[in-house]
Amino acid sequence: MGVHSKKDKDGKLRWYIDFYVDGIRKRECVGHSKTLAKKALAKRTTEVSEERYINKPKAGLLFKEFAEQWLEERKSHLKRSSYYDYKSILDLHLIPAFGKKRLGKVTEVDIENLIKNLKVSLSNKRINNILVPLKTMYKTAYRRKDITTNPIDGIGMLRVEKTEIRPLSMEEVRLFLENVDSHFRDYFEVAFFTGMRPSEQIALKWDNIDFNRAKINVVDARVMGEESAPKTVASRRAIDMLPPVKEALERQSEKTFLSSPYVFVSKKGNIVDIGNLRKRTWYPALKEAGLRRRIMYQARHTFGTLMLSTGENPSWIARMMGHTNVDMLFKKYSGYIPNITHQDGAVFMQKFYKDGHFLDTCNKK
Numbered sequence: 001m002g003v004h005s006k007k008d009k010d011g012k013l014r015w016y017i018d019f020y021v022d023g024i025r026k027r028e029c030v031g032h033s034k035t036l037a038k039k040a041l042a043k044r045t046t047e048v049s050e051e052r053y054i055n056k057p058k059a060g061l062l063f064k065e066f067a068e069q070w071l072e073e074r075k076s077h078l079k080r081s082s083y084y085d086y087k088s089i090l091d092l093h094l095i096p097a098f099g100k101k102r103l104g105k106v107t108e109v110d111i112e113n114l115i116k117n118l119k120v121s122l123s124n125k126r127i128n129n130i131l132v133p134l135k136t137m138y139k140t141a142y143r144r145k146d147i148t149t150n151p152i153d154g155i156g157m158l159r160v161e162k163t164e165i166r167p168l169s170m171e172e173v174r175l176f177l178e179n180v181d182s183h184f185r186d187y188f189e190v191a192f193f194t195g196m197r198p199s200e201q202i203a204l205k206w207d208n209i210d211f212n213r214a215k216i217n218v219v220d221a222r223v224m225g226e227e228s229a230p231k232t233v234a235s236r237r238a239i240d241m242l243p244p245v246k247e248a249l250e251r252q253s254e255k256t257f258l259s260s261p262y263v264f265v266s267k268k269g270n271i272v273d274i275g276n277l278r279k280r281t282w283y284p285a286l287k288e289a290g291l292r293r294r295i296m297y298q299a300r301h302t303f304g305t306l307m308l309s310t311g312e313n314p315s316w317i318a319r320m321m322g323h324t325n326v327d328m329l330f331k332k333y334s335g336y337i338p339n340i341t342h343q344d345g346a347v348f349m350q351k352f353y354k355d356g357h358f359l360d361t362c363n364k365k
Contacts, residue, residue, distance in 0.1 A: 003037040017041040064099035081224035124158035167302040180285035189248040195303030195321040202272040214241040235322040
């Protein structure tokens with residue numbers, strides 16, 4: 001329980017009170033006075049303890065007001081990047097669409113019309129991302145009995161096409177490294193031969209490098225300017241340094257070991273910005289090398305496909321890339337690389353069948 005303030009769009013402070021009813025957090029806006037807020041909180045506390053509090057539905061509340069209160073409640077439970085993504089979704093899409101409607105007056109048809117309008121300029125994947133907070137918001141309102149029906153309950157997520165895998169071949173990797181800006185050559189050599197995610201690599205610090213054991217310890221990821229632990233347990237991992245990776249890191253240590261806690265930095269010595277790296281280094285290097293344009297995440301896919309195509313143990317590859325098991329590995333790459341799982345009978349044919357006849361292997365020693 002408590003009181004707190006927040007500035008509205010006009011710059012004026014609004015005071016809110018927080019209290020709990022049957023384990024459910026309640027929040028009310030009580031005006032522009034802290035004194036009034038304290039009195040209101042005391043009143044609500046007494047009402048709740050004496051079981052006189054009437055749980056009024058918020059169906060009549062404007063969507064905008066409920067959405068902003070809901071996001072504020074969720075703030076402490078969300079990563080910084082997720083919070084700002086949700087805030088952007090509310091400000092750019094949901095509030096413009098439903099902000100002036102009453103929370104309980106938004107219908108399934110309204111939401112379907114929103115989806116229809118979003119399809120004009122956004123991918124299904126992004127639309128699904130927009131629907132996530134909307135679904136969670138209405139689920140919360142329904143659970144708290146603020147509304148009697150959930151308008152989004154019958155609306156499913158849109159079908160998302162499988163992301164196209166367009167890795168580089170070994171020859172293309174060589175061409176790329178020959179043409180990339182020399183300041184970032186070591187960065188991309190590490191990317192191609194570790195399978196690290198860009199968010200993990202820009203957060204990599206010298207404290208995470210163990211040259212004696214030839215290990216890279218992935219303990220952080222940097223997203224939207226915030227560093228935090230990777231999202232899954234498997235993502236927190238120790239990566240084996242292949243020889244080209246160790247050589248690249250040894251070269252890099254001569255550049256940044258004494259000047260920065262980070263392994264890779266920008267030309268000005270700052271933390272690497274993925275957007276700038278992609279725009280100013282990755283795409284120009286592809287063009288200079290005469291290679292097809294593709295997203296920078298394909299460097300990670302390149303590691304997976306190169307390792308699988310040369311017969312490396314799938315379990316080892318999955319561990320290197322931070323996958324929980326090999327299922328994700330084969331789901332992503334088996335269709336791209338022919339015969340990767342040897343499920344077309346080729347190995348059997350080579351060993352036991354030739355020129356239309358079964359080979360006699362029974363008596364061979």
